[in-house]
Amino acid sequence: MLTGILRAALLLLTVIACGCGDPPTPPAGPNPPPQTPSQPTTPTFDLSPFVGVWNLTLRLTQVYGDSGCVAETMKSQLGVPSNYSLTITQGNVTITNPSGDYACTFDSFKTDSSSFTTYGVQGWFTCQSPLLAVRCSDGSTYDLFSMGQDISARLSGTEMSGTWVSSFDTPGVGYLDISAEFKGSK
Numbered sequence: 001m002l003t004g005i006l007r008a009a010l011l012l013l014t015v016i017a018c019g020c021g022d023p024p025t026p027p028a029g030p031n032p033p034p035q036t037p038s039q040p041t042t043p044t045f046d047l048s049p050f051v052g053v054w055n056l057t058l059r060l061t062q063v064y065g066d067s068g069c070v071a072e073t074m075k076s077q078l079g080v081p082s083n084y085s086l087t088i089t090q091g092n093v094t095i096t097n098p099s100g101d102y103a104c105t106f107d108s109f110k111t112d113s114s115s116f117t118t119y120g121v122q123g124w125f126t127c128q129s130p131l132l133a134v135r136c137s138d139g140s141t142y143d144l145f146s147m148g149q150d151i152s153a154r155l156s157g158t159e160m161s162g163t164w165v166s167s168f169d170t171p172g173v174g175y176l177d178i179s180a181e182f183k184g185s186k
Contacts (some may be wrong), residue, residue: 013048021151038135041154044148047088047090047111048118049113050088050111050155051088051089051090052087052088053085053086053087053185053186054085054086054087054088054160054184054185054186055083055085055184055185056083056084056085056086056095056118056160056182056184057081057082057083057084057182057183057184057186058083058084058161058164058180058181058182059078059079059080059081059082059180059181059182060074060077060078060079060080060083060178060179060180061078061079061179061180061181062078062177062178062179063075063078063089063176063177063179064173064176064177064178065168065170065175065176065177066174066175067142067168067170067173067174067175068112068173068174069136069137069138069140069142070134070135070136070142070144070170070173070174070176071174071176072136072137073134073135073136073137074134074176074178075135080097082097083098084096084097084098084120084152084182086130086160086182086184088116091107092105092106093105093106093109093116093118093151094106095151095164101128101129102127102128102129102132104125104126104127104128104146104149105125105126105127106118106123106124106125106149106151107122107123107124107125107126107150108121108122108124109114109121109123113157114154115152115153115154116152116153116156117150117151117152117153118149118151118152119130119150119151119152125148127146127149130145130146131143131144131145132144132146136146138159142170142173143170143171144168144169144170144176145165145167145168145169145170145171146168147164147168147175148166148167149164149165149166149167150164150165151163151164151165153182156171158185159183159184160182160183160184160185161181161182161183162180162182163179163180163181163182164179164180164181165177165178165179165180166178166180
C-alpha cells in the first residue's frame with residue numbers, strides 16, 4: 001500500500017514539475033512561425049551509416065548512489081556483458097534491454113559524420129516504462145524511477161562503441177547513477 005502511495009505521489013510531483021515554468025517567448029517579427037514542441041536536431045549529412053538496428057554488448061562500468069542493496073546488486077554486475085539493441089532512425093535513438101521490457105528513446109541528438117550524442121542537447125527522452133524493477137540478493141524488490149539519461153557513440157568502420165549514463169531515484173531508498181560502455185555492429 002505504501003509503495004502505491006509513493007508511486008502516486010511521485011507521479012503527481014512529476015506532473016506538477018513538468019507543468020511549471022515560463023511560457024515560451026514568441027520570436028520577434030510581424031508573422032512569427034507557429035510554436036512547435038521540441039524539434040529533433042536535423043543532421044546535415046548522410047545518416048545512412050548510423051540508421052538501423054545495432055546489436056550491442058553492454059557492460060556496466062560505474063555505479064554510484066546511496067540506494068542500499070539496489071546499488072550493491074547493480075555493482076555485482078560491473079563488467080558483466082549483456083546484450084542490448086540500439087535502433088537509430090532519422091529522428092531518434094532507442095536503446096532496449098535484452099528482455100525488451102525496458103526501452104528508452106531520445107528524440108534529439110547532435111551528430112557528425114562519425115558520432116552522435118544526446119549530451120547537452122535540448123530535447124526529451126521517454127522510456128517504455130518509467131520504472132525498472134530490481135531484485136536485491138535478499139529477495140526484496142525495488143522500483144527505479146528514471147530521472148535522466150544520455151547516450152553517445154562513435155562509428156569506426158562498421159563497428160559502433162559508446163557510453164550510456166542513467167540516473168535513477170529509488171523512492172524511499174535513495175538515488176543511483178549508472179554508467180555503461182557498449183560495442184556492437186549491425
